[in-house]
Amino acid sequence: GLRPRPGQEVSVKVLGALEDGGLVERDPRLTFVPGYGDVVQALELGVPTMQPGEVAFFLAAFPYGYGRPGREPDVPPEAPLLFEVTLLEVREGLDPQPLPPAARLRLGAQRRERGNFHFARGDFPAALRSYRLALRALDGPAAAPPGPQEEEELREQRVKCFNNCAAAEMKLQRVEEALAACEAALSISPDNGRALLRRGQLLAQQGRDVEAALVLRRALELDPASEV
Template identity: 45%
Template sequence: MEREPDIPAWAPLLYQLQLLNIREKPDALTLPIADRIRIGNQKRERGNFHFQREEFSLAARAYCMALDVLTTRSRDGDNDAAVAEEEEEVQDYRVKCLNNLATAQLKLEQYDEALHTSRDVLFLEPNNVKALFRTGKLLSDKGEYKEAMETLKKALKLEPATKAIHVELSKLVKRQSGGNDTQKWKAKPSEVFGENIAPFLIPSKKKPSGISWKFLLGALVVALGSLVTSVILTARN
């Protein structure tokens, strides 16, 4: 952007920094609850930033750092109603952070870790539908069908209108019955080629109705031939 009169536009700048002080990382339990929430949310938002950029390893690391700060253990003597309400707020943010961490772990194909994290969510919030669905799906993929069925049924009871839960339960029933998933599945043309399948379709042959166009063309040729012959004979006479 330049700065007159001494720095032209696009000039390379060299900065020299000096380290003045180092502070040790504070113990989360010594921080006021409001500071825990503020710092924890900053780190969680940093994780969301990395997740949106598909930097899942960095996102998972940021979520873990947030969880280190968002501790729900109160200091001795902090048992009044105000502190209890703040601790509940910390737990709510911790649940959100754990759900985000599990999603990042799934992106990294860390399925056992994602299952463990999802169970941590359910320990804090047993009726968390996202964690129930994720746990049930992971258990089903691991072949632990009985526990998966109980978990997904609980999620369905809480949100009976959620289509994804119905789909996963249907898959689980097929897996439990055994062999159904191994049946050959014949795809329809639209499922193979997509919506635009016109070049791949062959028009069906229809039976001719009425007088054939070939018959009409032959008759026309004969009529023209007769007309030409008549004209020639007339000219000779």
């Protein structure tokens, strides 16, 4: 078989172990699209070199595993990992838009969680990529109309993703992009305290003091415990 091409979806069987042999990963069928940031770098980089049916071993230094912090409770800080990977299947990547609402929510949550992992490692560009992919999964038409509860969950998840994007853009000191993310969150949830607070702080950075004061006052009205 041929190696996976960009945009194709792969399914792999994965075992991951620490140097002492302790098993920390066991997934009989892990499915992802290489390059989307949904898995550790060792798999992102290693699986595209494989062919279907092949078994490979990847010894991953900590930057290609769970990073400097590790992963509580089972992966210590700066831990190298040994992965045994079997490439089970390669197929054309699925567009998330026609998925049922519940599947879109699961995919969005998975990618947002991956973004949070990158953010905690200080890899803010990778975090942004994951948050944007989460939004791609959550946005747009679905295979079936969402029910009222699913519609509300989709809205809440989109607001969280936009807030996450704003936080990552602020870490990268990209004020305009961070403002745009805050405004996207507020277009869905006008009284979202976190988005208001960040928007006020960003406006103040731009010297737009009158606008900043109005926004920050509103944030404080909604949440008096906010730190301005």
